[in-house]
Amino acid sequence: MTAHVDVAARAATQELSSERLAQIIGGTKLPLQKPIFEDFTKVWVSYQLLGAAAAHNDTLTDKKAIDDAMWPAITQQKLQKFYQQVSASLPHDSASEAGYNTGNILVARHILLLTQSAQRGGAPFTPQQVDSVRKAAESLRAQLTPSNFEAMAKSRSQDPGSARQGGLLPPFHPGQMVPEFETATRDLKPGEISPVVQTQYGFHIIQRLPWSQAKAAYSAEFAKNSSRGAESTYVAQLEQSGKIQVKKDAPGKVKAIMRDPDSYRKDNTVLATSSAGDFTAAQFVRWSATLPEQLVPQIQNAPDSLLPDLVKAMVRNNLMLRRADSMHIDVDTTQKAQMYEQVKQVVVQLWQQLGVDPTALAQAGKNAAEREKIAGERVNQYLDDLVAGRKQYAAVPGELTQILRSKYDAKIIPQGIDRAFERAQKARASSDSTGRAAQPRSDVPLPQSAPPAGAGQQQP
Helix, strand or coil: CCCHHHEEEEECCEEEEHHHHHHHHHCECCCCCHHHHHHHHHHHHHHHHHHHHHHCCCCCCCHHHHHHHCHHHHHHHHHHHHHHHHHHHCCCCCCCHHHHHCCCCECEEEEEEECECCCCCCCECCHHHHHHHHHHHHHHHHHCCCCCHHHHHHHHCCCHHHHCCCCECCCECCCCCCHHHHHHHHCCCCCCECCCEECCCEEEEEEECCHHHHHHHHHHHHHHHHHHHHHHHHHHHHHHHHCCEECCCHHHHHHHHHHCHHHHCCCCCEEEEECCEEEEHHHHHHHHCCCCCCHHHHHHCCCHHHHHHHHHHHHHHHHHHHHHHHCCCCCCHHHHHHHHHHHHHHHHHHHHHHCCCHHHHHHHCCCHHHHHHHHHHHHHHHHHHHHHCCCCCCCCCHHHHHHHHHHCCEEECHHHHHHHHHHHHHHHHHHHHHCCCCCCCECCCCCCCCCCCCCCCCCC
């Protein structure tokens, strides 16, 4: 093995040197940016671990390993079921005509005559044109009755979003509409029609629906709002009873974890405490896998003052997961069976794409060590072909990488990636200054992250 700083990554028995990484990325037309080096290194690790699994004819059917790797998706589904059960058990207010009359949620139809071009961002009308539209709106208002409003809205309204529905708008809460529109609607009694109302969009005529017509839409929106309120109250009570306390040094540790999660997967440094005990760096690493990938750089660059709330949210979710487990909430067995089968199919397909089919390796190598060496060479050849544009990118789901890393040794070394980045910069600068490169550069873009296994399944 080479010196630590000269190695960008290790996977099973294979090693990616900083020099090799610099040559690969530096030989492309891609801009020399650190994330590109990091992404390529992650792909190299995943491919080499697949090669190691193939050398051992390991189809990765260990259900516990799959469950562990799919933990983020499984956890989200369990929490969704937990929320549904909790919501059903919480007391909810009932929708009523009296509540509707208060205007807490408004249901209305409207007719709009525009005072600007129908195109988005169109030019406003001249004062003479606006006055003409006002007169047309006043004339239309004189013809309207509760019984013909819907039909007139379909034929006369210039709001394309609601005209087809007879001017019907989705139920709305205070603050969701422009002030003039909301005030005019709130001033109406159910069933009444407003005078002409001017807003930035044009002239409106509004009918606040009577209870008999608004009941279904109002009740559905009221139930949704009531459920959210009950859940928020439950979560707030859970947080209070959970006695969550975030450590003062947690923000710095969080940023370090997000930069190099591999180094903290077994770290027992306490980031927070709760009634459930200590919440450690290792637990944070696990929960961070439930976050959207695009949040990672945002967290790395976020002010320290915002990060305690992130830790607190994870501890709160951890408390809810414990309650879900105590209620024996789990993913449907059929879904799990499909998940296990899908992992197996993806593994076999990737082996074929990488050229490391176990049967072929068994014929080429006498023992596991020989087969691992051959698999490593074939993966490196595949990557050379990929960068040269001779092969298509084989996407490895993140969960599959987790399964592989739970069974085979692997480590990404940030210092080694830094060294590769520096070397590539120097080589590129030298090449640019002489006006020629040692070899033609490839303009093949590096691949994006693979979608997770089971991405087509419903997620919370």
